[in-house]
Amino acid sequence: MPYVLGVICYGWHEAAAVLINDGEIIAAAEEERFSRKKFDNTFPEQSIAFCLEHAGIRPNELAAIGYGFNPRRKLFKKALHVARYFPKSLNMLKTRGDLFKKMNNITSEIREKLHFNGPVYRLNHHLGHAASTFLPSPFEESAIMAIDGAGDWESCWWGAGRGNKITEMGTLDWPLSLGHIYTAFTEFLGFSAFSDEYKVMGLAPYGTPKFVREMEKIFWPTKDGFGVDFSYFNFPTGHFPRYGDKIVAAFGPPLKDTEEVPQHFRDVAASVQAQLEVIICHLTRMVVKRTGLKTICLAGGVGMNCVANGKLISEKIVERVFVPPCASDAGVALGAAYLAHLKVAKGLNRRPMESALLGAEYSSSEIERAIRCQGLEPQKIENPSATAAQLLSEGKVIGWFQGRFEFGQRALGARSILADPRKAEMKEIINRKVKFREPFRPFAPSVLEERASEFFHCTHSVPFMTEVYPVREEKKSIIPAVTHEDGTARLQTVSKKVNPLYWELIHRFGELTGVPVVLNTSFNVKGQPIVSTPAQAVETFLNTDIDALVCGNFLVL
Numbered sequence: 001m002p003y004v005l006g007v008i009c010y011g012w013h014e015a016a017a018v019l020i021n022d023g024e025i026i027a028a029a030e031e032e033r034f035s036r037k038k039f040d041n042t043f044p045e046q047s048i049a050f051c052l053e054h055a056g057i058r059p060n061e062l063a064a065i066g067y068g069f070n071p072r073r074k075l076f077k078k079a080l081h082v083a084r085y086f087p088k089s090l091n092m093l094k095t096r097g098d099l100f101k102k103m104n105n106i107t108s109e110i111r112e113k114l115h116f117n118g119p120v121y122r123l124n125h126h127l128g129h130a131a132s133t134f135l136p137s138p139f140e141e142s143a144i145m146a147i148d149g150a151g152d153w154e155s156c157w158w159g160a161g162r163g164n165k166i167t168e169m170g171t172l173d174w175p176l177s178l179g180h181i182y183t184a185f186t187e188f189l190g191f192s193a194f195s196d197e198y199k200v201m202g203l204a205p206y207g208t209p210k211f212v213r214e215m216e217k218i219f220w221p222t223k224d225g226f227g228v229d230f231s232y233f234n235f236p237t238g239h240f241p242r243y244g245d246k247i248v249a250a251f252g253p254p255l256k257d258t259e260e261v262p263q264h265f266r267d268v269a270a271s272v273q274a275q276l277e278v279i280i281c282h283l284t285r286m287v288v289k290r291t292g293l294k295t296i297c298l299a300g301g302v303g304m305n306c307v308a309n310g311k312l313i314s315e316k317i318v319e320r321v322f323v324p325p326c327a328s329d330a331g332v333a334l335g336a337a338y339l340a341h342l343k344v345a346k347g348l349n350r351r352p353m354e355s356a357l358l359g360a361e362y363s364s365s366e367i368e369r370a371i372r373c374q375g376l377e378p379q380k381i382e383n384p385s386a387t388a389a390q391l392l393s394e395g396k397v398i399g400w401f402q403g404r405f406e407f408g409q410r411a412l413g414a415r416s417i418l419a420d421p422r423k424a425e426m427k428e429i430i431n432r433k434v435k436f437r438e439p440f441r442p443f444a445p446s447v448l449e450e451r452a453s454e455f456f457h458c459t460h461s462v463p464f465m466t467e468v469y470p471v472r473e474e475k476k477s478i479i480p481a482v483t484h485e486d487g488t489a490r491l492q493t494v495s496k497k498v499n500p501l502y503w504e505l506i507h508r509f510g511e512l513t514g515v516p517v518v519l520n521t522s523f524n525v526k527g528q529p530i531v532s533t534p535a536q537a538v539e540t541f542l543n544t545d546i547d548a549l550v551c552g553n554f555l556v557l
Contacts, residue, residue, distance in 0.1 A: 002063030002345055003055065005048065006337025007110070008128075008329055010102045011069065012149065012194045013039035016330035017047035018358075018407075019055055020337045023349040025136070027054040028358040028407040030330045032529040036536075039195055041099075043109060044333075050360055059114040066340030067110070068332035070122040071103040074153040077173060085237045092238030121340050125151030126300075127166065128335030133297040134161035135338045136353035137322040143291040145283060148300035148329070149179030149194070156225065156283070160291045164348045169290060172225045175236040178279060179302050181219055184233055184242035185272045189265055190255035193242065194301075199258075201307055202442050204273035205486035207266030214250050215275035221282035258438055273307065280308040284317050294319045299335075303327040304409070306490050310468040314457070323466035325356035325408035355498045356464055357414050359405035362534050367401075367552040370534035374542060378554035385501055388550045389508035392420050392518060396547040397434060399523055401537040402501050405530070410465045411522035412492060413446060413502030415530050415537075417546065419519040421445055424480035426519055433545035437526040442490070445482035446520040448506050449493040455479065455517060456491055465492040481519050492520060 001022035009015035015031040027050065032038055034046035052059065082089045102109070107120045129146035141162040148155060155177035159169040174180075182200065183193045191199050219228045232250075235242040241254070248254065255265045284296060296318045298309060304327045312318050324331055341348055371378040381387045388398050398418040406412050417434060419426045421443075431439050444465055445455070453459050455478075458469040468490045471483045482489050496503040510516030523537065524530045525544060531537045534551055541549040541556065549556040 002341065003057055003061060004337050004341040004344070005051065005062050005065045006068065006333040006335065006340065007044060007048065007065060008068035008333040008336065009041060009043050010099045010106070011041055011151065011329050013041050014329040015041050015044040015047070016326075016333040017044045017051050018333040018337045019051035020341060021055075022345075023135075023341075023351050025334065025353065025358055027051040028326070028334060029360070030407070033359060033405065033532040036529060038527060038529050043113070045113060048114065054360070059116045062116065062118060064119045064121065064340040064344045065110055065116065066121045066123050066336030067106050068123060068128040068329070068336040069103050069125050070152055071100055072122075073124065074173070077153055088237035088239065095238045119344065121343055123336050123339050125332060126154050126157035126171065127168070128332035128339060129299040130157060130159060130161070130166050130335065131338040132326065132331040132335035133299040133322060133324050134166060135164070135348065135350055136324060136334070137297045138352040139295050139297065139320070139322065141293060142295040142297050142322070143287045143293040144297045145287050146298070146300040147178055147280070147283070147302035149177055149183060150174040155179060158283070158287045160293060161297065164342065164350065170224070175230060176226070176228055178219070178226070178276060179300070180235045180242060181228065181233070182272065182276060182302065184235060184247070185268070187241045188243045188247055188251070188254045189269060190258040197301070198304070199438065199441065200269050201273060201305055203261060203266055203269040203440055204307070205270070205484055205488070206261075206440055207263065207268070207270030209270040209274035210267050211251065211271035212274055215271050219275065219279065221279055225283065225286075226279045261440065276305065277308045277311055280305070281311060281315065281317055284312055288318060295321070297322045299324065299327045299331055301328045304466070306466050307468045307488070309466055310488070313467070314469065320460065321467065323464065324353060325406065325410055325412065325464035325466070327466065328409065330408065354463065354495070356406045356408050356410070356412050357404040357499065358407040360532060361404040362552070364552055367534040367554055370538050371551065371554060371556055373535070374538050376538070376556050378556055381550075381553055381555045384550050384553060385504035386508050387555055388418065388505050389512060391548050392418060392509050393512040395420055395423060397426075397430060397545070399537060399541050399546045399549040399551070400505075401523065401531070401534065401549070401551040405532050408464070411520060411530055412463070412465060413494060413499050413520065415523040415532070417521045417523050419481065421479040421482040421517050421519040422513065422515060426481040430521060435521065435525055442484045443482050443519050443521050444490045444492055445479060445517045446492045446494050446502070446506060448503065448510065448516040449495045451516045452491065452493045456489060458491065461493045461495065462491055463493055463495065463498065465490055478515060479517050482517065
């Protein structure tokens with residue numbers, strides 16, 4: 001069967017490459033994992049090289065390459081927008097002109113860098129999002145919705161999937177963008193655009209949504225989607241900051257220091273999150289009604305708002321939801337690979353995506369060499385899971401490095417920092433001494449799949465940490481370090497079949513403590529990509545207050 005490569009780059013963030021073979025995901029990685037530049041959006045040369053090397057093939061063995069943008073789509077609408085906001089809109093040409101040229105020249109760049117003469121397809125960005133979530137989902141048919149900042153002049157896409165076929169049923173064009181509204185408030189709250197939106201989501205439970213009425217004047221649900229009062233924002237003309245003077249008039253001067261966030265700004269975060277949830281629930285009801293389907297597949301940057309995702313189930317808007325681990329732009333590389341495959345092959349052998357462990361892995365000799373290169377003496381261990389579980393039960397913070405690294409922004413038990421969730425002080429210790437980040441940031445629980453319902457109001461698997469659910473009342477005091485301010489948790493259910501080593505660690509910790517749950521956060525520090533190589537793991541271990549490193553079959557204290 002044909003190998004097909006999917007590529008995404010030159011967007012606002014996250015370049016990536018994915019290699020598939022007849023529906024099976026062979027390898028996938030974001031470029032940042034190799035370049036070490038957070039949200040690297042440049043041509044993913046190293047990611048492509050990794051994917052091909054992992055499969056043991058050369059570029060000329062590819063049947064096709066799919067690219068996750070088609071910059072020539074909706075050119076007339078783009079010109080109308082520039083004319084409408086002229087001359088302020090000229091700034092858009094300055095800020096995005098170079099990237100647009102690179103997108104437009106992608107075919108020749110791919111051919112030149114890869115020496116590839118086969119078909120290269122420039123594909124609809126949001127159709128790529130849709131393919132990235134429906135085609136690897138467990139559903140034979142499902143509603144689909146992609147919501148993000150912008151891509152090929154669209155910001156929201158919905159439709160239905162049946163078998164290998166995806167049908168578009170509606171779109172909303174930029175600047176009507178939930179993603180850019182949320183990003184504007186991310187900037188107003190003192191965080192970085194297109195990278196720190198999840199911090200706003202994490203800050204929201206510390207506030208009260210007392211500004212909902214103000215938010216309703218800014219963006220609101222409509223019969224066919226949602227409306228926005230653009231007079232509150234600068235982003236429609238490409239100016240910065242993305243929030244406008246009317247936001248400042250409504251909520252006061254923007255926040256500058258995010259270490260100690262005053263209550264007023266916590267309330268703003270709670271209010272924008274609450275209104276976002278209203279819109280997402282409204283859009284989902286609309287899509288469910290129009291498709292007649294009670295399952296939904298979500299993607300796009302806004303699709304990573306796991307609090308809103310959990311509401312879709314808890315409020316019984318849908319019966320089941322699927323969100324891939326790569327819901328943001330990186331996942332469009334996966335969607336582009338699927339779509340390109342369907343152009344060169346008669347069908348696609350769909351396979352449910354059970355694992356996000358699709359990156360590079362390293363041998364024992366490579367791991368040992370990386371440890372010794374730092375002047376450390378590694379201790380060979382028989383059972384990494386048992387060793388780690390024992391250390392966690394003793395209150396130690398562990399760097400856990402095993403197997404292939406994850407595809408997507410979540411650490412899922414391959415490149416994780418782990419701790420005991422029973423100790424409330426772990427939240428402060430890891431934020432302050434390990435991650436060097438804001439004190440309000442929450443941590444996720446990894447729980448044995450078969451015991452998740454004992455601790456959380458959730459009866460289905462959530463393998464990719466993409467949904468938030470309430471912690472059971474009687475368990476909040478037992479796992480305080482992973483229970484967020486509002487009594488919820490962004491859980492990850494761990495399957496013995498998918499990640500046996502990590503499952504065994506949690507199982508053994510449960511045997512020692514009675515709690516089959518561990519605190520899991522990404523193996524990195526603030527501002528850096530998650531570690532990929534053993535050398536990066538050792539370096540992070542040495543530069544933080546992590547107590548122990550369990551790296552392959554080696555232990556370093």
